[in-house]
Amino acid sequence: MNYPTPADDGAKDDGAAPASTLGPPADGRATRWASHREERRSELIRAARRAVHRLGPDVPMEDIASAASTSKSVFYRYFRDKAGLAAAMGELVLAQMQERIAEAAAAAPSPYDGLRSMVHAYLAMAARSPNVYEFVTRGPGGAAADPAGGSVAGAAFGSFFDAVGAMIESPMRRHLDPGSQATLDYWPCAAIGLVRSAGERWLTTPPSPDKPSLDDMASLIADWLYGGIAAQAGLAVVRAPLPAAKEHP
Amino acid sequence: MNYPTPADDGAKDDGAAPASTLGPPADGRATRWASHREERRSELIRAARRAVHRLGPDVPMEDIASAASTSKSVFYRYFRDKAGLAAAMGELVLAQMQERIAEAAAAAPSPYDGLRSMVHAYLAMAARSPNVYEFVTRGPGGAAADPAGGSVAGAAFGSFFDAVGAMIESPMRRHLDPGSQATLDYWPCAAIGLVRSAGERWLTTPPSPDKPSLDDMASLIADWLYGGIAAQAGLAVVRAPLPAAKEHP
DNA sequence: CAAGCGTACCTGATACGCTGGGTATCGTGA
DNA sequence: TCACGATACCCAGCGTATCAGGTACGCTTG
Structure with a gap:
């Protein structure tokens, strides 16, 4: 006998709407x-x-x-299955991440600094618990968190990276003229890939005097990302002189 | 009872040395x-x-x-296990890829064009058989092909992306002064991540009039990559005019 | 109005089916 | 004697089914 509410693991339902607009019984x-x-x-x-x-x-x-x-x-x-649990966990992690980013973004006026603080937050999250990070991103089965938006059979599990991508896309719209649609479509995903790949390598690098710090790594990655996109966005490639100092006058 | 040569799936042994350097009996x-x-x-x-x-x-x-x-x-x-098979298959695919890149690189004098042809080859390989691509990259278990070089227990399975990374790294050395060690260490990996992520999204995008062609996509990605690294390499951002004549003079 | 019974739902436990990776055993042929 | 190749097998792990409690709600009945 199935339960009437099997396992609505989308968690899309809002918080507190007890029973008023319902039809007959309540x-x-x-x-x-x-x-x-x-x-x-x-x-x-x-x-x-x-x-x-x-x-x-x-x-x-x-x-x-x-x-x-x-x-x-x-x-x-x-939860429908293990992947559903992973997705739910991803949402939680991402929500915490977004808080930290919101704080940082408030203090970072330039787009470059915003980008850097996002990368920083991502890296920090991953470094805090690599196990959780891996569980959430790669998913248990291995196929859960593909960077591609839609599965073939429109299953639409809003996975971790989709959410991150959406998070990147909206501020981008303000800096990019609408002519370059392809950039808008693919850059967020590409950026995630870059951050993810470099970040994961950084994560698994054993500590050593040569290993960059978290701050260094975030700056490095943000530079790569920013340099790649700045030309198209028509932004001057003025960067804040890196963490220690403040930005240009 | 184990066989004397259980399953040396590293395939590190060279091609055609039948039996001559062996010790006693042969x-x-x-x-x-x-x-x-x-x-x-x-x-x-x-x-x-x-x-x-x-x-x-x-x-x-x-x-x-x-x-x-x-x-x-x-x-x-x-093969030791399924991952071993996937690795071996990756080597084969990569070898074929390297041929195509060698051809293209010969005809492309500038670093930018070299980069673009690499991206192009990668994308073409993935597009030719997405299934094989996925099998080789994500690995069967899901944990096989992590972008990180070394597993914790130095198992050292030279997986697909490691080989690709090495392929990128050597030409880079010529254009980057040795001061920026961190860039040399992490950029190839990061670049792979970007290409992979954007490429996979492109792969799974259903065909439509808006979908960029393979050539467009390769150029787009190469631009992002090149812009991100050119500043550090001290290279002028002169690009060859591109096949389909894009924007931004 | 209150006592009482049935209802709707949750809990935690055990047991099971099934898929799929990897192994052991065996007969066969050069 | 050696490797080959097919079959049968083991086992981890996901997901499902079933079951005996347990608790708040609501409808009835005196």
Whole structure:
């Protein structure tokens, strides 16, 4: 017997709309659980995040469940599958990331500085828990988080990188004339790829005196990115002289 | 009972050295198979490539084997595991790619054109068989082809992207002063990530009038890459006029 | 109005099916 | 004797099914 709300792992439903615009019944027995479910769901996500952080990105569902001191069945009632859990976790991580970026962006007037702080936030997130980062990005099955927007069978799982891409795209629109549509379509994705690839290599580089710091790495990457796009955006390639000093007059 | 040559899937051994530098006996019964093995091995790789091309990147080993009209055990004698097969296949694909690049690079004097032809070759390879591309890059398990050079437990499987990275790095050395070590270390990897990400998105974009052609895409990507690195390399951003005559003089 | 029964839903546990990677065993041919 | 190649097998891990509790809600009944 399936539960009436199988596992709506899109989490698209808003927070607190108990029961007023509903048609006929509004049965209290049914609505009673709405808030509970939501709370439990995020609790499960947090527990899973901890488990992945400690046990690695390949931890089986059963171990995740027992780390949350419950059993698989609960997780499979709240998330369609392991990829669904990963996606939900990605949203959480990304939301935290967005907070940090919003702070940083407020203090960074130029587009270049905005870009750099985004890269910085991304790198910092990944470095804080590589296991969680890997679980969220590469997905459990390996096919979850492809950089391509749409799966063949319009399954539309808004995965981690799609969200990041959207985050990049909107500020870009203001600096790029609408003629270059292809750039607008492909650059965010390309930029993510660059950051991801360089970032992951940086992450797995063993610490050594030669290894760049997080700040250095963020600047390096932002330079590459910015140099590549600035010409098309018609922006002067004036960069702030790097973290230590402030920007040009 | 293990075979004396379990499955040396590194394929680091050179092409045609049958048996001469071996130590004591050079038993005819033992050496008889050397050339056979080698031949069979590449035959298996080609068959697997065909199978993956037709059946998709998630095809099970058993189906690969039967598509090669043999059985799993043969593959597992020639390759340590599925990832080993993928790596071997990657080497083959990459070797073919390198040929095409060598041709193109010969006709392209400027660094920019060299870069663009590399991107073009990469994209063309991916577009020719997306299934094979995916199998080779993302690897079967999902963890095989990470952009990071070394695994934690120095397993050193020289995977696809490592080889591509090396291919980029050597020409770069000539244009970049040795002061910027970090750039030399991380840029090839970063560039691959950009190409990969944008390329994969382009690959999976359904054909439409707005979709850029392969040539356009290669130019677009090369521009981004080149703009990002040219400043550090101290190169003028002079580009060859491009096939289809793009904008920005 | 309150006691009581049925209802709707959640929980956590165990057990199962199934896919697919990798291995061991065996007969066969040069 | 050696490698070959097919079959049968083991096992991890995802996802599903089933079941016995447990708790708040709501409808009935006295």
